[in-house]
């Protein structure tokens with residue numbers, strides 16, 4: 133479903149600011165795989181997600197999604213089959229527009245049909261049905277401006293908008309990091325439900341190692357632009373946070389430097 137072949141990315145090459153963000157990354161995911169990615173500061177996690185989303189292009193290597201080489205495909209075209217939720221609840225939704233208008237935009241991204249044609253009763257009913265699965269009452273607030281929603285409500289809506297069109301790939305970019313703990317568990321449970329319901333191939337970056345172990349069927353640990361340890365479904369079942377820290381030390385001969393991961397529960 134997803135294949136990364138020998139991906140390299142260096143920012144400001146041949147200058148004093150040169151930063152090698154990805155260094156020969158080759159990985160693949162099967163349909164329905166859910167990989168969580170952890171790693172040290174500056175390991176290349178966000179760069180990898182940006183490469184998948186088409187926000188950045190690799191210097192070398194290629195990206196394949198569902199049998200198609202998408203390496204040079206611009207972000208707006210990939211948005212037809214990639215859903216993404218960001219860390220910041222303010223990103224991913226338009227605050228000045230209503231819930232219904234935001235959902236129409238999501239739908240419009242994936243369909244050729246113009247969104248100006250208006251919302252039919254059938255579409256509105258479909259939106260209500262999807263919103264009701266969140267169980268936070270948004271189905272009764274279709275005409276509320278999204279800017280009035282709380283951070284947790286907005287992140288739940290972003291997650292729904294990224295998934296109800298059934299993308300080929302779902303990218304989660306530390307999507308619970310800005311939420312307080314009660315909202316965080318709501319969003320994590322929703323994530324599990326939506327990924328399972330739509331059988332989505334999912335790539336999630338997180339700084340919380342427990343979350344990385346609990347969610348999904350695969351795990352990649354990154355450092356200095358590459359995946360230095362990975363666990364498949366079997367290996368992941370028995371994995372603990374100390375195991376991950378030990379694995380890092382074993383491979384690198386030093387401790388993982390990640391201030392946010394170490395501060396997280």
Ligand SMILES: Nc1ncnc2c1ncn2[C@@H]1O[C@H](COP(=O)(O)OP(=O)(O)OP(=O)(O)O)[C@@H](O)[C@H]1O
Nearest residue numbers: 143151152153171172173174175176177178179180
């Ligand atoms: N737009 C950019 N311009 C220049 N350098 C960049 C840019 N984006 C990332 N980098 C550099 O590339 C490297 C990898 O960064 P990236 O943000 O992918 O790491 P990360 O694993 O997401 O880090 P963190 O967990 O600290 O957010 C870092 O050295 C970073 O400074």
